[in-house]
Amino acid sequence: MLRWYLVHAKPHGEDTAQVNLGRQGYEVYLPRVRKLARYAGRWRERIGPLFPRYLFVRLDEGRDDFRPIHSTLGVAALVRFGSSCAIVPESVIRELRNRADPESGLHRLAPRSTFASGSRVRLLSGPLEGLEGVFECESGSDRVTVLLHILGRQTAVRVPEELVCVGVPSWVCDARG
Numbered sequence: 001m002l003r004w005y006l007v008h009a010k011p012h013g014e015d016t017a018q019v020n021l022g023r024q025g026y027e028v029y030l031p032r033v034r035k036l037a038r039y040a041g042r043w044r045e046r047i048g049p050l051f052p053r054y055l056f057v058r059l060d061e062g063r064d065d066f067r068p069i070h071s072t073l074g075v076a077a078l079v080r081f082g083s084s085c086a087i088v089p090e091s092v093i094r095e096l097r098n099r100a101d102p103e104s105g106l107h108r109l110a111p112r113s114t115f116a117s118g119s120r121v122r123l124l125s126g127p128l129e130g131l132e133g134v135f136e137c138e139s140g141s142d143r144v145t146v147l148l149h150i151l152g153r154q155t156a157v158r159v160p161e162e163l164v165c166v167g168v169p170s171w172v173c174d175a176r177g
Helices: 014-023 090-099 170-176
Strands: 002-009 027-029 032-039 042-049 054-060 075-078 106-108 120-123 132-138 143-150 153-160 164-166
Touching: 002 014, 002 090, 014 027, 014 054, 014 075, 027 090
Parallel strands: 032 106
Antiparallel strands: 002 054, 002 075, 027 054, 032 042, 120 132, 120 164, 132 143, 143 153
């Protein structure tokens, strides 16, 4: 019976694992996403894995040999729960494929930030608690860049998104936090 299994790749080894598993005749699915990433001081659109360090391989438990997968270049291991390999339901793979762009096969993540560039924000806690600034942009996973006026000049500060509140009035921040 054909089933999808979860493969844990080596750091930045998803592409290598996909190519080498494919060469061995395995059916492999590596969902990719188009996202913004900072490179050389500029924000650029990049293509990378939807689930960093993970990809899926389809195997027939009674027919296929799992052992070569462990020694495949780019593969760290098959994901296991105890002695059993992690099985991914066919419906999950089907839904992932359905959500991908039909032409490019890429996923596009919806922006999660509720902040608009240039909006006034206030920091809720931490060493900069109570300071007000201007939201500049998202900067990685769960972090944002805020421009603060510190020591007579504007300084870009990266902080966790949950520490930032839209709007200057304290009652707005109190309602959020």
